Amino acid sequence: MLMNRHLVKPDDFSVEEINSVLELGMDIKKNPQNYFNKCEGKLMATLFYEPSTRTRLSFEAAMNRLGGRIIGFSDPNASSVSKGETLEDTITIVSKYVDIITMRHPVSGAANQASAVCPLPFINAGDGGNQHPTQTLTDLLTIKSLKGDLNNLTIGMCGDLKYGRTVHSLAKAMSRYSGIKFVFISPDELSMPKSVKEDIDGVEFIETSSLEDSIGNLDILYMTRIQRERFEDKNEYERLKDSYVLDMEKMDKANKDMLVLHPLPRVNEISVEVDSDPRAVYFEQAQYGMYVRMALIMKLLGID
Structure with missing residues (x-):
């Protein structure tokens, strides 16, 4: 086939x-x-x-x-x-x-x-x-293996949604399953491109700049780094690079069965203290x- x-x-x-x-x-x-x-x-x-x-x-x-x-x-x-x-x-x-x-x-x-x-x-x-389709397959296998299903999930995507090819591909892929909802979390300057939102037409999504207000509603939190190599204006990168940092204080607001994914490499958008939380599966994700x-x-x- x-x-x-x-x-x-x-x-x-x-x-x-x-x-x-x-x-x-x-x-x-x-x-x-x-x-x-x-x-x-x-x-x-x-x-x-x-x-x-x-x-x-x-x-x-x-x-x-x-x-x-x-x-x-x-x-x-x-x-x-x-x-x-x-x-x-x-x-x-x-x-x-x-x-x-x-x-x-x-x-x-x-x-x-x-x-x-x-x-x-x-x-x-x-x-x-x-x-980045094979990263998408990696993400899907991770979610399916650890959640048991790819349907009826609320997926938060946080960070660089403008330049992040991983979130573009994953949003399009997950939109083909049933009962999917997206929460796009980013600064205005790094919001999900219009073309991606058009591609997932018919799938419920909201856009917000607040990770703290959103994290409690998520089944999956997909963190991304702010990608320095994609910026033409390095001053703009410096201004935005620390927009989101996932730490244990934020994790305490999340559901007990929420999974944290990240395509890696990370810079400082996930605190090292989160690594020991069983919900943090980004290193396992790399193996998948x-x-x-x-x-x-x-x-x-x-x-x-």
Whole structure:
């Protein structure tokens, strides 16, 4: 069903197809020994045009755990990009060597550009402030595993909602499930883009600048960092960077079963004291990312 497909944005897959990836990811977490050699003989390229820790290493860990191998780069200056090679030519050449390609790029729309010329399964590992579909799959697997369901949830998204590709993708993905409500928590300058709100048309949401007033109504609190690298005006970043800090005082106002997610890395938007709260699942969330990427790789390669 998903063999030889591209994943550029979450809605490239139907809800049923997403659920099939999540179910496989849950089984991989439960029975990892059953999957150690599933991709033996397969080769994946990881092309990372901007810095990444979790996404790149989780993809590489996923392929290694499946028995496959990896080639690629984590610095475009170490490739022919530094000589002026076009993105299309890079993808075309690399596709001659591997079975599947994963790419992270700082320019919004680069994933569409790359996938258009890619004859192999292509995975968008994040393109600028646009989309980050495998982080969305990570978030969905985390929520489904820990909450038991993806329906009937009130989800708070807090921080940089303007530039945060993770919240853009997650809002669109979660809006496809039933009984979903969103609370968008941000400064006016970093509010959820109009285009995202239009994409979730028909789903209830409110916008507020107050985390304290909202936290008690949430099933999920999705924290984000204020992204310095997305700001052209660094003074604007300095003014907004400490807009929200989640600490135990705020956590005391939250429901006992609320989950705190964060795509990471964090800067100072979650106090270290929150790490010991059982509702803080962002490090566990990173591990779920490896399992869901293992499942995605298998699905796109047509491996059962």
